[in-house]
Amino acid sequence: MGKPLTLGWFVNYMPTGWNRPFHGGQPAAWQDGQFYVDMARTLDRAGIDFIMLEDSSVVPENYGGDMTAEFMATVKSPKHDPLPLAAAIAQATDRLGIVTTMSTSLYPPERLARLQASLDELSNGRAGWNIVTSFEDLAAQNVGLEKLWEHDERYARAHEYLDVVTSAWQGAVDHDGRFNQVVSPGSPMPVQDRPVLCQAGGSKAGMDFAAEWADLIVSVPVGVEAMKAYRDGIRSRIAESGGDPDRCRVLYMVTPILGETDEEAQAKRARMYSDATDNYLRRIVQLSNISEIDFSKFDEDEPVPEDATTNGAQSILDTFKRLTKDSSLREVLGNSGESTSLDLCGSPATVADQMEAAMEEVGGDGFLLFHGGGGIITRRYLDEVLDGLVPELESRGLFERPVRGGGPVAASGTFRGRLTGA
Ligand SMILES: Cc1cc2nc3c(=O)[nH]c(=O)nc-3n(C[C@H](O)[C@H](O)[C@H](O)COP(=O)(O)O)c2cc1C
Known part of the structure; x- marks a missing residue:
């Protein structure tokens, strides 16, 4: 497999531990950001490569036509802007890469170039940008x-946008497309040539874009075969355009469920995803948000009707027609967890085995840890992963934490240097 795994953690600046035991009193106190700053310190201490802060700027109304279900499930809101939080995290950490999400459809390029350059300076070369194009019309209306x-x-548009901002970071103003040139960027150039460019394109156009621009790709193809096909697809695109496929790392989103024994972890998983929790509501609201389909229009205790249509994501509707054919939406969604690449569950040793086997098959390059959509992260879960699973990966040589004063991964240096081993 070559290089050690890259490990990132994906999180949103939202209420934490919402409706969960072990919330640490945080559901009421999330807004001061202290939980996330503490979390970033913990990730830094554990040697995790980066934190990635999700963003979207709307309160979705997809499920049920208004905000009620969204606020009950807290899938995407309430949420604060990740950029100020990233600045606070930069001051509290030494080595952690800090990826912020900003949309090419919503930010003027000159604002984005300047904000990312400022974050790169504030963090001494540890900034990354999760390049998204947005998908909510409500965001456009904002x-x-x-x-x-x-x-x-x-x-x-995003390709042209990247031409403009990367030129601005190089101090050049040689663009004459549909965006304004950044004539006077207003801030010094970033510490890194450019912040680490991160992307999550899943479609053909998205993969073409990611292969052209990204240093780091975060993805959710489901199962080892799809993971391998996705990575191969990215690497062959890079090679075809004359680049070195190793210049880009592809990570897969996972939510490991850990216990002291496999049985304990499995019992925990069954409890977390049972109908007795708010899992079902969160899942159906989440699905409505990604697909822009109002799933409340269907009888949730029946299969999705064959003649149902949508102006949203037809492919998602078709998938759920197929999946619910012999059961119901409630059954299909109620007892399943996040949409992740691998279903990881067991003791740290068992989960490390599963991760190792998958990486051997796929070829690399690492994982994006994520504890569920919508603010259900807790300190307890962080500890299980960072003090249980990560040391297990480390003991097998799959992961290397930076060592102060040198070592396999230098303790200082830029985020890009850390990813490339330079
Ligand atoms: C791990 C991951 C994180 C993402 N984070 C965001 C985000 O913070 N904001 C956003 O608007 N979209 C986000 N997306 C959506 C992607 O940018 C992209 O639109 C999606 O993967 C679909 O791919 P496509 O655009 O090629 O169809 C994320 C996707 C993944 C897989």
């Missing part, structure tokens, strides 16, 4: 547009 551009057109 900036005075009626709706977003079509999917592939958003990526066509």
Whole structure:
């Protein structure tokens, strides 16, 4: 497999431990950001490569046509802007990469170039940008547009957008496309040539974009075969355009469920994802948000009707017609967890075995840890992963934490240096 795994942690600046035991009193106190700053310190101490702060700027109304279900399930809201939090995290940590999400459809390029350059300076070269194109028309309406551009057109615009901001970081103003040139960037150049570029394209246009621009890709193909096909797809695109496929690392989203024994972990998993918890509501609201389909319109105790149609994501509707054919939406969603690449559950040793086997098959490059959509992260879960699973990966040589004063991964240096081993 070559290089050690890259490990990141994906999180949103939202209420923590919502409706969960072991919430640590945080559901009421999340807004001061202290939980996330503490979390970043803990990740830094454990040697995790980066924290990635998700963002979207709307309160979705997809499920049920208003905000009620969204606020009950806290899938995407309430949420604060990740950029100020990233600045606080930069001051509290030494080595952790800090990836913030900003949309090419919503930010003027000159604002983005300057904000990312400032974060890179504040963190001494540890900034990364999760490049998204957004998918909610409500977000477009926040900036005075009626709706977003079509999917592939958003990526066509994003290519030009990247030309503009990367030129600005090099001090050049040689662009004459549909965006304004950044004539006077207003802040010094970033510490790194450019912040680490991170992307999550899953479609053809998205993968083309990611292969052209990204240093780091975060993805959720489900199962080892799909993971391998996705990584191969990215690497062959890079090679075809004359690049070195190793210049980009592909990570897979996972939510390991850990226990002292496999049985304990399995019992925990069954409890977490049972109908007795708010799991079902969270899952169906989450699905409505990604697909822009109002799943409340269907009888949730029946299969999705064959003649149901949508102006949203037809492919998701078709998938759920197929999955619920002999059961119901409630059954299919109620007893399953996050949409992740691997179903990881067991003792730290068992989960490390599963991760190792998958990486051997796929070829690399690491994982994006994530404890559920929508603010259900707890300190207890962090400890299980960082003090249980990560040392297990380390003892097998799959992961190397930076050592002060040198070692396999230098304790100082830029985020890009850390990813490339330079
Ligand atoms: C791990 C991961 C994190 C993502 N984070 C965000 C985010 O913070 N904000 C956002 O608007 N979209 C986010 N997305 C959506 C992606 O940017 C992208 O739109 C999605 O993966 C679908 O791919 P496509 O655009 O090629 O169709 C994320 C996707 C993944 C897999």
